[in-house]
Amino acid sequence: MTRREHLRKITLEEIKSIARQQMAETGTATVSLSAIARQMEMSAPALYRYFPSRDDLVTVLIVEAFDDLADALEEAAQRPAGSYGEQLLNVILTYRAWALARPEDFALIYGNPIPGYEAPAEVTRPAAQRGFAVILSILAAAYRAGELQLLPEHLHLPPAVQTSLAQLEETGAFQLSTAVIYLGVVGWYRIHGMIMLELFHHTQPLVNDTEAFYRHEVESLLKSFGLIPGNS
Amino acid sequence: MTRREHLRKITLEEIKSIARQQMAETGTATVSLSAIARQMEMSAPALYRYFPSRDDLVTVLIVEAFDDLADALEEAAQRPAGSYGEQLLNVILTYRAWALARPEDFALIYGNPIPGYEAPAEVTRPAAQRGFAVILSILAAAYRAGELQLLPEHLHLPPAVQTSLAQLEETGAFQLSTAVIYLGVVGWYRIHGMIMLELFHHTQPLVNDTEAFYRHEVESLLKSFGLIPGNS
DNA sequence: TGTACATCAGTGAACGCGCGTTCACTGATGTAC
DNA sequence: TGTACATCAGTGAACGCGCGTTCACTGATGTAC
Numbered sequence: 332m333t334r335r336e337h338l339r340k341i342t343l344e345e346i347k348s349i350a351r352q353q354m355a356e357t358g359t360a361t362v363s364l365s366a367i368a369r370q371m372e373m374s375a376p377a378l379y380r381y382f383p384s385r386d387d388l389v390t391v392l393i394v395e396a397f398d399d400l401a402d403a404l405e406e407a408a409q410r411p412a413g414s415y416g417e418q419l420l421n422v423i424l425t426y427r428a429w430a431l432a433r434p435e436d437f438a439l440i441y442g443n444p445i446p447g448y449e450a451p452a453e454v455t456r457p458a459a460q461r462g463f464a465v466i467l468s469i470l471a472a473a474y475r476a477g478e479l480q481l482l483p484e485h486l487h488l489p490p491a492v493q494t495s496l497a498q499l500e501e502t503g504a505f506q507l508s509t510a511v512i513y514l515g516v517v518g519w520y521r522i523h524g525m526i527m528l529e530l531f532h533h534t535q536p537l538v539n540d541t542e543a544f545y546r547h548e549v550e551s552l553l554k555s556f557g558l559i560p561g562n563s
Numbered sequence: 564m565t566r567r568e569h570l571r572k573i574t575l576e577e578i579k580s581i582a583r584q585q586m587a588e589t590g591t592a593t594v595s596l597s598a599i600a601r602q603m604e605m606s607a608p609a610l611y612r613y614f615p616s617r618d619d620l621v622t623v624l625i626v627e628a629f630d631d632l633a634d635a636l637e638e639a640a641q642r643p644a645g646s647y648g649e650q651l652l653n654v655i656l657t658y659r660a661w662a663l664a665r666p667e668d669f670a671l672i673y674g675n676p677i678p679g680y681e682a683p684a685e686v687t688r689p690a691a692q693r694g695f696a697v698i699l700s701i702l703a704a705a706y707r708a709g710e711l712q713l714l715p716e717h718l719h720l721p722p723a724v725q726t727s728l729a730q731l732e733e734t735g736a737f738q739l740s741t742a743v744i745y746l747g748v749v750g751w752y753r754i755h756g757m758i759m760l761e762l763f764h765h766t767q768p769l770v771n772d773t774e775a776f777y778r779h780e781v782e783s784l785l786k787s788f789g790l791i792p793g794n795s
Numbered sequence: 796t797g798t799a800c801a802t803c804a805g806t807g808a809a810c811g812c813g814c815g816t817t818c819a820c821t822g823a824t825g826t827a828c
Numbered sequence: 829t830g831t832a833c834a835t836c837a838g839t840g841a842a843c844g845c846g847c848g849t850t851c852a853c854t855g856a857t858g859t860a861c
Binding site (some may be wrong): 361535 | 582589590591592644670673674675676677678679682685688689716720722723724726727728730731744748749751752753754755757759760763766768769770771772775776778779782783786792
């Protein structure tokens with residue numbers, strides 16, 4: 332790697348890092364090339380050596396956020412755990428921890444679209460699925476080990492839902508039984524609902540200790556899956 | 564009411580209506596006085612006769628959205644229903660229907676903050692609680708009728724959660740047992756999680772028929788509360 | 796190792812744009828007598 | 829009912845701002861011989 336390439340890489344990282352920092356400071360998932368350049372003490376046009384347009388920078392930030400979240404979840408999945416339930420608990424707690432640590436990144440990937448910007452689905456979708464796959468693979472392992480408790484309502488799905496999950500199974504996106512995918516989706520939206528409400532400050536007036544609430548709900552979820560002991 | 568007052572009222576409504584329409588067209592919860600004035604074929608400064616600043620218009624839109632949602636939920640609660648479960652089902656289905664019919668309004672009240680705008684909590688909070696109160700009052704009625712099934716995990720809450728819910732009970736914001744408030748919060752975040760993911764297009768790649776999925780999940784929720792028959 | 800040339804990061808000036816907001820004003824509507 | 833005055837909706841010009849993006853350029857870095 333030449334010196335030029337080396338410096339280029341550093342500058343490129345700095346751009347993204349300052350973009351994220353500014354999102355954090357303003358508290359909104361907004362990105363402005365001019366503002367970034369100003370803070371870097373560079374001229375704005377210089378940034379066009381690194382990104383063909385502002386929207387391309389946004390896209391990169393989205394993809395990297397998805398990837399970083401997935402990295403964190405994978406790391407959590409690899410921590411030593413006594414059971415599938417504990418392993419999944421680690422992952423799900425990490426999900427919230429990441430969202431709280433980087434709320435603007437979370438809003439960027441899961442929240443409102445940025446005005447005048449539309450994320451190219453073919454780029455963001457695979458990145459988005461990586462994180463979900465971490466949860467699914469644990470559920471799948473538990474399922475293969477016969478530890479997953481499938482209740483009647485997990486198996487008797489509405490026909491339309493059944494077929495669309497079965498399609499996912501067939502296309503091989505996830506080679507899993509539809510029931511397992513279903514549990515994954517259920518777990519995901521429940522987690523997600525709590526986090527979204529908390530991030531946008533709708534939970535706090537009701538439940539003071541959102542951490543304890545989250546943990547209680549996740550445990551209740553895992554109990555209903557039969558993954559941690561409990562009377563469900 | 565003088566002619567002047569009458570016209571003023573009409574214009575004021577038109578401003579809000581066009582603001583909402585433009586949010587729907589752009590697909591983002593963004594409001595611009597200039598853009599509104601342009602479409603009304605008025606000059607932008609004229610709008611300052613109606614709102615002291617752009618942010619005040621946004622606040623009014625937020626409050627009205629909360630109120631309109633609460634109206635819809637109350638209407639749904641008043642529809643004839645054979646049981647508390649059916650009544651609650653009507654309300655919860657209406658919640659999603661409203662969100663899908665007016666996604667920008669939903670994003671405005673529950674999604675990302677608008678850049679450079681912070682909603683005054685003392686104004687928006689009461690409006691936000693009205694909708695939640697509809698769900699709570701049905702749960703409370705079912706509870707008084709002894710039809711609510713309280714499982715151990717509904718009663719054994721983490722101490723911190725228990726105390727903050729108990730505080731709500733005491734301040735009289737909702738004169739309900741903590742367990743009922745807890746069920747309300749649980750129902751709310753689950754509903755909410757699904758709707759948020761659907762609105763921002765994260766559910767569709769997994770579950771094609773989001774309507775059927777939503778209905779199934781809500782029924783499963785109501786079964787777990789003992790409000791509609793089912794094996795839970 | 797030295798020279799000639801190619802690459803390319805970064806600059807500064809400029810573009811057109813839309814925004815929120817202010818100001819002094821006009822002219823229609825409403826009110827007091 | 830008619831007149832004098834007060835109210836106030838709406839206008840047009842102007843402000844300063846930040847934005848994304850283009851363009852012709854300078855000068856440092858890298859490469860081929």
